[in-house]
Amino acid sequence: MSNFRVEELVVPASMDRDDSADFAVSVEILADTELEGYGHDELRMTPAEALPSWQDPASPRRLFGVRIDGALVARCMYHYIAGEPGTCWVMIAVRPAFRGRGIGTAIADHVEELARQDGHTKVVSYAVATSAPGPRVDAPTGFGGVPRSALGVEFLLHRGYTLEQVVRASRLALPYSGSLPPVPADYRLHYWTDRTPPQWLPDMAVLYTRMTTDAPSAGLEEPEDIYTVERVLAIEEAHAASPRADLFAVVEHIPTGRLTGYTVLAVPAESERAVHQDDTLVLREHRGHRLGMLLKVANLLHLERVSPGHPSVLTFNAEENRFMLDTNEAVGFVPAGYEGAWRKNLSISPVL
Numbered sequence: 001m002s003n004f005r006v007e008e009l010v011v012p013a014s015m016d017r018d019d020s021a022d023f024a025v026s027v028e029i030l031a032d033t034e035l036e037g038y039g040h041d042e043l044r045m046t047p048a049e050a051l052p053s054w055q056d057p058a059s060p061r062r063l064f065g066v067r068i069d070g071a072l073v074a075r076c077m078y079h080y081i082a083g084e085p086g087t088c089w090v091m092i093a094v095r096p097a098f099r100g101r102g103i104g105t106a107i108a109d110h111v112e113e114l115a116r117q118d119g120h121t122k123v124v125s126y127a128v129a130t131s132a133p134g135p136r137v138d139a140p141t142g143f144g145g146v147p148r149s150a151l152g153v154e155f156l157l158h159r160g161y162t163l164e165q166v167v168r169a170s171r172l173a174l175p176y177s178g179s180l181p182p183v184p185a186d187y188r189l190h191y192w193t194d195r196t197p198p199q200w201l202p203d204m205a206v207l208y209t210r211m212t213t214d215a216p217s218a219g220l221e222e223p224e225d226i227y228t229v230e231r232v233l234a235i236e237e238a239h240a241a242s243p244r245a246d247l248f249a250v251v252e253h254i255p256t257g258r259l260t261g262y263t264v265l266a267v268p269a270e271s272e273r274a275v276h277q278d279d280t281l282v283l284r285e286h287r288g289h290r291l292g293m294l295l296k297v298a299n300l301l302h303l304e305r306v307s308p309g310h311p312s313v314l315t316f317n318a319e320e321n322r323f324m325l326d327t328n329e330a331v332g333f334v335p336a337g338y339e340g341a342w343r344k345n346l347s348i349s350p351v352l
Contacts, residue, residue, distance in 0.1 A: 004106040009063040009075070011055070014241060015048045023047055023054075026063060026075035033093040037128025037151060038169065038337040042274035042314055049268065052238040058082050058231050064111060066094075066103050073098040076107045078114065085119030087223050091126060108159060112346065121346050124220050125161065127152045129338040137340075139166045141218045143319035146340040156342050165218035165341035166319040170333035171312050174275075176300040178331065184289045187260070189298050190250050193306070195236055200250070201229045203259035208232065211281045216318045220343055243269045246278075247306065249299035251291050260286040263295040267307050275303065277315035280324065292327050300331070 012020035024047040031044040054061045064076040079089040090111050094104050115123060132147035137157070139145055144166030146153055156163075183189060196204050208227040239246065250262040261282035267275050282291045300313070315333065317324045318341075 004066050004101075004103050006064055006066055006076075006107050006110040009065045009072075011061065011063050012051070013055075015051060020047070022065065022072055023051065023063065025072045026065060029072070029075045029095060030091075030093050032095065033151075034128060036096065037130045039131075040336070042171070042312060043169075043276070046243070049242050049244050049266075052235070052242050055238040056231070056235055058227075059225060064107060066107060068098060074103045074107060076111055078111050080115075080118065080120065081223060081225050084223060085121075087122045087124060087221075088115045088118070088120040089124050089126075090115070104155060112344075116346050122221070123161075123344045123346060124222065125156065125342045125344070126167070126339050127156065127342065129153075129166070129340045131337075137163050139163055139218065139319065139340075141165060141216075141318075141320040143322075144168070144338065146338065150340075153340070156340075156344075159344065161342040161344040162219075163340050164220050164343045165216075167316050167339040167341055168319055168325065168335055169337040169339070170315050170317065170325075170328050171336035172300075172315075172328075172331065172333045173312055174310050175304055175308065176313075176332070178297050178300065180297055180301060181290060181294050183294060184291070186254050187289065187291065187294075188252050188254060189294070190252060191298075191302050192248050194239065194246050196232060196248075200259055201232055204250075204262070205229050205232050207259060207262050207281055207283070208279075210283060211279050214281060214284060216321045218318065218320065218341070220341055245269075245307070247299060247302055249295050249302055251282075251295060253286060261291050261295055263299050265299055265303055265313065267303065267310070271307070271309035273310065275307075275310045275313045277313050280315075287323075292324065293330065296327060296331055 009022040010019045012023055027047045027050045034043045035041050059081055062078045065072050066074040074094040076092045092104050092107050129146035130150045132149040135148045136145040137148050137153060205227040212225040245267045247265040247267055248262060250259050253260045263280040264278045265275050266278050280295060
């Protein structure tokens, strides 16, 4: 058992507050870990860009850290759905110079015990799978694996985690010069930036909820996360403080007047920085019309119209999600790294 002190850190209301310094450092620690794992800095977010995702009361995130000589050297996000004990998400990052001292173990012990006290029975953790030679740990989906010598793999295995899924990061070089596919009969496209038009709020609440259940999750068995109109409005209010713009393309089913799919690009204010492709979803009952391809291309063309000059778009998809990977590859995305999605049942004790 290590003797490092794990402390809970403040998640500030805004980045201009006096209590925001630890959060800013924690964002830097995560970004440096991603740089180490992916070999590029295009995933890096500023603290102001990262903060809104920490401010959803329906999906709380708590921040923990360890200091050495007063300096923050490790961080951990502990995330769960409010009022829904069962699954929680834990992501730990330790600065390279401070690894091998038991800091990660101290944080994991602390947060896993907190999860047990909160009634959770399962922890899910996503970890960058750095490229490395030698034996691999294969995902039970049959799609992909991670090097056993990759960053964090032995640590997770030692603690009783099992690899359930491999997630591919993909990159599209910009500018995008494709053309919009034909819009199928009975469907039409709409676009907006940041705030959802009032008439579409109920449909977006449904789509956000379905995003938590319709995407492949292998053996992670991630739970449904329910969105309401009120929650969508609260999230958009928090995101209004972010310097990033959210570009939406959605598709309406004309006979019913309901939205059946959406995609969103998170666009930094600086044109020299990469764009992040966030959610893309087409409801299961409307698949088979190539609406996923339509939405992807439509929003990329939307991006070139309203915010040209960015170098690339980055996106993430499960390796077994062949439909979306095929769509991305047809658009021009190429692999840019991998993550492992790990699960631990809290009844499993770590190896001593």
